[in-house]
Amino acid sequence: MRIATWNVNSLKARLGRVEEWLAYAQPDILCMQETKLADAAFPALTFHALGYETAHHGNGRWNGVAILSRVGLTDPVAGFSGEREDDIVESRFLSATCGGIRVSTVYVPNGRAAGTEHYEAKLAWLEQLRTHLAESCDPETKVAICGDFNIAPDDRDVWDATSAHGATHVSEPERKALTAIKEWGMTDAFRLVYDDDRLFSWWDYRAGDFHQGRGMRIDLILVTKMLAERLRFALIDRNARKGKLPSDHAPLFVDIDV
């Protein structure tokens, strides 16, 4: 089972690149973020023709998340259970059961700058995610949370821990919020395979950051124990960040024997 996640930064602008990558990487499940589409504009037929069932949760213009699966897709749920209407409109969370795994695609709020209301909303959103997991999932089952967390878990996941993004993405409260989710019963799958630093998944478009190696690892696949112990391989596909009209994120995938 190959499970992938990719912040595509507009599916309309990136559809050709996504189709190309599906043919190349052959994921069984792909979670996408920042589709920037309303549900009515989601190109479900394009993906169906490639053998994927789909679920999309989007309001157009900003955010938007999707799940593609060629191993079945049932029980899609948009947003958190019991979530406020305002948060559902933000369209940052979508779950479905695919091939016996409860899969969620997440687009964690950016937070902009520490100390702002956006930063506080990011921390509140992460706590809401943790509560949702605790109330609706069992860590002894197969659960995968895939997406753009907008948090670099460790200093080795940042090109320069001191100058990163006005201290968001690396601040202690953000990292603690992520740790709290892990402590519920999830593992950062990529770190079961690699210990190295500077293995990034996102690079700012500006100032040649990709070619200068200034990035962060903020795209994660968190898995419960039943999946972690069957993990075989993981990769951030940096080649997908190159070439014509790339997203600013590279896709991450994991291979699990299930």
Add this chain to the structure above:
DNA sequence: ATGGTAGCGCTGCTA
């Protein structure tokens, strides 16, 4: 050298 690019959509916001 305190900048820069990309996407949406038409003005400035978001990242």
